[in-house]
Amino acid sequence: MTAILQVTEQPTAQRYFTPEEYLALEETAEYKSEYLDGEIIPMTGGSTNHNQIAGNLYIALSLGLKKRNYRIFIGDVRLWVPKVRLYTYPDVMVTFGQPEYHNNRTDMITNPQVIVEVLSKSTKNYDRSDKFTFYKTLPSFREYILIDQTKIKVEQYSKTENKRWSYSEYDEEDTALVFNSFELEVPLSDVYEQVNFEEVEQENSQNEV
Template identity: 75%
Template sequence: MTASLQVTEQPTAQRYFTPEEYLALEETAESKSEYCDGVIIPMTGASTNHNHISLNMSIALRLALKGLDYNVFMGDVRLWMPKKQFYTYPDVMVILGKPEYYNNRKDTVINPQVIIEVLSKSTKSYDRSDKFQFYQTLPTFQEYILIDQSRIYVEQYCKLANKRWSYSQYDEEDTALVFDFFKVEVSLADMYEKVDFEAENEPEDSAEE
């Protein structure tokens, strides 16, 4: 009788990177990644609905804030949260006055007042929980807007005193989101222009006929 040898695979050790290593990798990477306290997390690609909503909001805010001392950034500008050692790319950011750059990097800011995230099925829980907590470590952060890309549904968090936040939700196309920080109004019809909910909710494994 011979004994059989069972080999148990050992889990691969987690590789940790310094912030400097992450930034160097991002400069040549084909796709964007987040960085969280040593761990690099690949970001998923955006859908057409995601892109429509981000662009609609950026255009609406740029037009409404034209001539005022605000900067609107979309997608490719990185945000650094030193207290959490966290880098990410919010879908839309609004900064009052001049952007403050981290280590003079013109691709990385640290002082947004308003952040907008477009929710997908895979990221909505993360955007509502951990990422929101990370954003709250920024002293300038005042307002958080979450926009669902699979249905008409918008959530708004506004900073109050003593680390409290007010909460509002919008789910009707004939209503409008009114930003608290700068009193700009954006209708949900404009926000969701060109968004195709049927395409968003189709099963990913549906076969072509």
């Protein structure tokens, strides 16, 4: 009888990083990554629709909140969520008053009142579930806006009291997103200005081939 030698591959050990190591790597990295309790998670690249929507909302918020005690940030400003040890890059953030900086670094804040994420196919479930749970640990956080880039659909979660959130959904272009954290309405036509849904359909068709 011939003996059969079975070789089993040993699983590769997960490498964990300190926050300091992550920040040092992020300084020179070609692409952005999130950091979650020791793990570095590469972020997917953004589409033109993703970029357009985030820019549209940033402009609408900047104009609507002009000369009011709010600050608006987009893209490159990092958020630190201390209770879960998360560094991430929300698409848009709004703070009431001045931003509170983490470790005195002006590229990292800790006190957003409103967080906006433009959903992508690969991250939409994470944005709706775990990431929302992480954001809820921030004392300042009161409103979460999720924007679909493949069709007209905006989801809004607003904090009503301790651990209670209300939900609203917008899916018609002639309606307006009504913020609850401050008095401001943004027409969905402004949110989706110059967004091309045909590009998404073409991309999906190519992926199916």
